[in-house]
Amino acid sequence: MHRLTETAALAAALALACTACAGIPWERGFYEGLRQGNDQAARRSGAAAVPQTTPLPAYDRYERERQRLRSAEASSPDAAASAVQR
DSSP states (O other), X not given: XXXXXXXXXXXXXXXXXXXXXXXXXXXXXXXXXXXXXXXXXXXXXXXXXXXXXXOOOOHHHHHHHHHHHHHHHHHOHHHHHHHHHO
C-alpha cells in the first residue's frame, strides 16, 4: 500500500509540474495525475495488484458534477443534500 501511495504522489507531482509549464489549470493536472496513477495501479498483476472498484471519471465529467453540486448548494442546503444522494 505504501508503494501505491508513493507512486500516486510522484504521478501527481509530475503532473502538477508539467501543467505549470503548459498553462493548464493545476486542479486538472492534479486530478489527471491521480487518475493515471489509479489506472496504472489497477493494471498491475500478482501481489502488486490493487483492486479498483470504479475507475475515476475524466476530468471534464468530474468538473461538471462538481459545478452542479456547487450550484445546488448555493441555491439551498436541502437541494445540495438531495443532489448528493443521487
